[in-house]
Amino acid sequence: MRKRSGWEAGLDKKFSQAKPFYISIIISLIVGLSLDFLGVSPIKALLYTAIAYGLTAPVMIVMIIHIGNNKKIMKEYTNSKLSNILGGLTLLLMTAAAVAMIWFLF
DSSP, rough: OOTTTTTTOOOOOTTTTOOOHHHHHHHHHHHHHHHTTOOHHHHHHHHHHHHHHHHHHHHHHHHHHHHHHHHHHHGGGGHHHHHHHHHHHHHHHHHHHHHHHHHHHH
């Protein structure tokens, strides 16, 4: 695998060659196993994660549109009118979906 941000990564590397990579795998396994021992249902955990993503998606879309329109950040690559229209429609759709999700859950 390609080296990214100073990390060697890949299961083909030995532990001594890719310590951060293997440590992150070990921590993930420990957290996953501890959830099982604590009685957390993996299906419910996935459901709650999906709900969290659905609620945060409109906020992220607003941030992406804002950054895409910022000339200081994007310079000559700012959003076109079509990108802003499609982004706005996506924002409306995701906001409506989030509101509907909250409405039907509670």
